[in-house]
Amino acid sequence: MEKFPKLLKVTESQWLSPLYHFVKETFTSDPLPSHNEEHHLRVWKYAREILLELTSRGVEIDRESLVELMIAIFFHDTGMSVNRDPEHGKESRRLCQEWLNQQHFTLEVNTEKILNAIEHHDDKSYLIQKGLSSDNRINLLSILNVCDDMDAYSYCGIYRYSEIYLLRGVSIDELGQQVISNASRRFGNFMANCMQLPGIIKTHAPRYEVLEGFFRQYNAQLRKDPSGRSIDHGPVNIVKIFYRQILGGVNSVESLCSTAISANEGMYEKTFFENLRHEWCNPDEIPSVG
Numbered sequence: 001m002e003k004f005p006k007l008l009k010v011t012e013s014q015w016l017s018p019l020y021h022f023v024k025e026t027f028t029s030d031p032l033p034s035h036n037e038e039h040h041l042r043v044w045k046y047a048r049e050i051l052l053e054l055t056s057r058g059v060e061i062d063r064e065s066l067v068e069l070m071i072a073i074f075f076h077d078t079g080m081s082v083n084r085d086p087e088h089g090k091e092s093r094r095l096c097q098e099w100l101n102q103q104h105f106t107l108e109v110n111t112e113k114i115l116n117a118i119e120h121h122d123d124k125s126y127l128i129q130k131g132l133s134s135d136n137r138i139n140l141l142s143i144l145n146v147c148d149d150m151d152a153y154s155y156c157g158i159y160r161y162s163e164i165y166l167l168r169g170v171s172i173d174e175l176g177q178q179v180i181s182n183a184s185r186r187f188g189n190f191m192a193n194c195m196q197l198p199g200i201i202k203t204h205a206p207r208y209e210v211l212e213g214f215f216r217q218y219n220a221q222l223r224k225d226p227s228g229r230s231i232d233h234g235p236v237n238i239v240k241i242f243y244r245q246i247l248g249g250v251n252s253v254e255s256l257c258s259t260a261i262s263a264n265e266g267m268y269e270k271t272f273f274e275n276l277r278h279e280w281c282n283p284d285e286i287p288s289v290g
Helices: 004-026 037-056 063-075 086-101 111-120 140-150 154-167 172-193 198-224 234-247 253-263 267-279
Strands: none
Touching: 004 037, 004 063, 037 063, 037 140, 037 198, 063 086, 063 111, 063 140, 086 111, 111 140, 140 172, 154 172, 154 198, 154 234, 154 267, 172 198, 172 234, 198 234, 234 253, 234 267, 253 267
C-alpha cells in the first residue's frame, strides 16, 4: 500500500478540482452560501485532518476508500440546491447517481456505499453509525457525519445555522434554542467518535464553544426582548444583519462580511465579521501533503 500522505496528494490532484467545480456549478443558479462548494471543501479539509490522524494510528486507507469518501463529501449537500429541508439527502443521492453514471472510473468504487452515506448523512440520531473505523478500515458514513458536524462550529457554524434555519422559517425567538439543541447532538457525536484522537478534540472542541457561547448569549438577550426589535448590538444584532442580507439575496459570505464591516460601527460586529471572513474557506488554500 502507498504511504498515505502520497496517496492523499495524488488522489486530490485527480479528484479535488472536478468535484469542487461540479458542486460550484450546481449552486450557480440559486446560491446558498451556507451549503455551497465552500462548505463541501471545508468538510473535506476536516476529513483530511482525521484521516491523517487515523493512519498515524495504523488504520489502513486504500485508494478506493479515499475516492469513495471524497465523492460522498462533495455530494452530501448538493441536494440543497433543490430541496433545503432536512430530507435533502435523497436529492443529493440522485444528483450523485447521475454524476456517477457519467463517469468512467479507472478503479472500483462501491457506489451503493457512497449513495447510502450521502442519503443518510443528516440523520442526527446517529443510530446507523459504527465509529470512524472498524476492523482497521474507515467507515465512510461516520467520517462524513463527523466532518460535516465539525463545519457547524465556530463563526462558520453561526452563519450556516442562521442562514438555513431562517430560510426554513424558524423564528428569531426560536433560533437559538433550536441551534443549541441540534449542535449539542452533533458535538456529542464528535466527542464519541474522536475520543482516541485527542489532537482533533483539542483543536475543534473550542470551536464548538464559540458557537454555543454565541447562541447562549443570543438567548439571554432575547429574554429581555423576545422580538429582538429593540436590540441593536451583540449576537441578536448579528442575526438581524444575516436576516437582512438573506432577504436581499446575498450570494457569498465574502460580500456579506465586507458589507457588514463597512456598514456597522460597533466593535463587536466588526470583530465578528472579520472572524467569519477569516474562517470562511478559500479554494486556493488547501494545505499540501507530505
